[in-house]
Amino acid sequence: xxxxxxxxxxxxxxxxxxxxxxxxxxxxxxxxxxxxxxxxxxxxxxxxxxxxxxxxxxxxxxxxxxxxxxxxxxxxxxxxxxxxxxxxxxxxxxxxxxxxxxxxxxxxxxxxxxxxxxxxxxxxxxxxxxxxxxxxxxxxxxxxxxxxxxxxxxxxxxxxxxxxxxxxxxxxxxxxxxxxxxxxxxxxxxxxxxxxxxxxxxxxxxxxxxxxxxxxxxxxxxxxxxxxxxxxxxxxxxxxxxxxxxxxxxxxxxxxxxxxxxxxxxxxxxxxxxxxxxxxxx
Ligand code: R5P
Numbered sequence: 001x002x003x004x005x006x007x008x009x010x011x012x013x014x015x016x017x018x019x020x021x022x023x024x025x026x027x028x029x030x031x032x033x034x035x036x037x038x039x040x041x042x043x044x045x046x047x048x049x050x051x052x053x054x055x056x057x058x059x060x061x062x063x064x065x066x067x068x069x070x071x072x073x074x075x076x077x078x079x080x081x082x083x084x085x086x087x088x089x090x091x092x093x094x095x096x097x098x099x100x101x102x103x104x105x106x107x108x109x110x111x112x113x114x115x116x117x118x119x120x121x122x123x124x125x126x127x128x129x130x131x132x133x134x135x136x137x138x139x140x141x142x143x144x145x146x147x148x149x150x151x152x153x154x155x156x157x158x159x160x161x162x163x164x165x166x167x168x169x170x171x172x173x174x175x176x177x178x179x180x181x182x183x184x185x186x187x188x189x190x191x192x193x194x195x196x197x198x199x200x201x202x203x204x205x206x207x208x209x210x211x212x213x214x215x216x217x218x219x220x221x222x223x224x225x226x227x228x229x230x231x232x233x234x235x236x237x238x239x240x241x242x243x244x245x246x247x248x249x250x251x252x253x254x255x256x257x258x259x260x261x262x263x264x265x266x267x268x269x270x271x272x273x274x275x276x277x278x279x280x281x282x
Contacts, residue, residue: 001020001022001045001046001047001048001049002017002022002023002024002025002044002045002047002048002049003016003017003020003022003023003024003025003048003049003051004024004025004027004041004044004048004049004050004051004066004070005024005027005050005051005052006029006051006052006053006059006062006063006066007029007059007062008052008053008055008059008062008262008263009051009052009053009080009263010263011260011263011267012051012053012080012260012261012263012270012271012272012275013051015260015270015272016049016051016078016272016275016276016279017049018272019272019273019275019276020049020276020279020280022049023045025041025042025043025044025048026041026042027039027040027041027042027066028040029062037058037061037062037065038065039062039065039066039069040069041066041069041070044069044070044072044073045073046073046074047073047074047075047076048070048073048074048075048076049075049076049078049279050063050066050067050070050075050076050077050078050110051078051080051275052066052077052078052079052080053079053080053081053082053083053261053262054079054081054082054083054084054102054106055081055083055239055262056083059083060083060102060105063106064105064106067106067108067109067110068109070109071109074111075109075110075111076110076111076112076113076114076279076282077106077110077112077113077114078113078114078275078279079106079113079114079115079116080115080116080259080260080261080262080271080275081116081237081261081262082099082102082115082118082119082123083102084098084099084101084102085098085099085102085118085119085120085123086099086119086209087099088100088119088120088122088123097126099119099120099123099126100123100126103123103124103126103127103128103131104126104127104128106127107127107128107129108128110129111129111130112129112130112131112132112282113127113129113130113131113132114131114132114133114134114275114278114279114282115131115132115133115134116133116134116135116136116236116259116261116271116274116275117133117134117135117136117137117164117208117236117237117261118133119208119209121133132278132282134274134275134278135164135167135274136236136259136261136269136271136274137164137167137168137170137171138167138168138171138274139259139269139270139271139273139274140168140206140234140235140236140257140259140269141167141168141169141170141171141172142171143234143257143268143269144168144171144172144174144204144234145171145172147204147232147255149202149204149230149232150202151174151175151201151202152172152174152201152202152203152204152232153174153175153176153177153193153196153198153201153202153203153204154168154169154174154175154176154177154203154204154206155176155177155178155179155193155198155203155204155205155206155219155223156176156177156178156179156205156206156207157178157179157205157207157215157216157219158178158179158181158215159178161178161206161207161208162176162178164206164207164208165178165206168206168234175196177193177194177195177196178193178194179191179192179193179194179205179219180192180193180194189218190222191218191219191222191223192222192226197226198223198226198227198228199226199227199228200227200228200229201228201229202228202229202230202232203223203228203229203230203231203232204231204232204233204234205219205220205231205232205233205234206233206234206235207233207235207236208235208236208237209235209236209237209239210233210235210237210238210239210240210244210248210256210258211239211240211241211244212241212242212244212247213240213244213245213247213248214244214247216233216248216251216253217247217248217250217251217253218251219231220233220248220251220252220253221251221252224252230254231252231253231254232253232254232255232256232257233248233253233255233256233257234256234257234258234269235257235258235259236258236259236261236271237258237259237261237262238256238258238259238262238264238266238267239262240258240264240266245266257269259271260272
């Protein structure tokens with residue numbers, strides 16, 4: 001069994017291979033003169049673990065090409081970040097269910113799939129093969145435990161993230177709450193923890209995805225106004241689009257950590273051990 005990765009998941013792929021004591025396949029990526037993507041893998045084995053996040057159109061096409069190149073082997077697809085998963089229903093007439101479209105196109109040629117903190121578990125049903133979702137909540141908890149914070153308050157940015165936040169908080173037995181938005185007027189909203197006073201507390205807001213950082217930046221400013229001693233952010237998938245990282249820092253967020261499901265400078269937490277453990281049990 002060998003591990004092969006797309007270009008944007010190279011570091012995570014190597015870490016997974018190391019954790020499983022497997023060989024990483026030397027794969028080269030380039031483009032044809034007209035811009036089309038090209039890749040060529042080294043020697044494959046009878047069984048292959050394909051690692052590739054869908055972060056944009058190119059990474060999706062590259063992953064499709066890679067699955068096709070692995071046609072001779074029995075394949076497990078590790079999909080650390082599944083872009084398009086947030087469009088998991090038709091919000092308006094005429095829209096696609098993008099998550100379904102992506103799941104359908106990734107299924108052929110793959111025997112099973114492992115996702116990491118997929119936006120909605122129901123998206124797994126769109127794959128035409130067995131699909132498993134694993135959570136990095138314990139890894140985020142371990143990361144927070146190593147931060148120099150005493151008695152942090154773990155906050156979910158909304159009710160939807162509260163189960164995830166509770167799993168993170170469980171690692172250290174920390175207080176946990178969710179942020180609640182109250183509309184004061186047409187223009188004004190107030191964001192406060194539902195039950196716990198943030199005054200004087202070091203707060204860590206945890207979420208599955210930080211995309212524009214809009215929710216977190218507003219929440220951070222309001223938490224400081226309520227007397228929080230410090231606001232930190234940790235997430236699984238650091239999309240950080242449109243300058244989100246700088247936006248959060250500008251809003252006073254003291255530290256921002258993401259995992260390597262999307263590889264980048266803020267990838268301070270690795271999903272490798274968790275993925276390797278899931279692979280060992282499938
Ligand atoms: C929403 O349901 C997700 O869990 C995240 O809270 C959301 O995607 C974050 O988006 P943004 O960073 O753009 O506020």
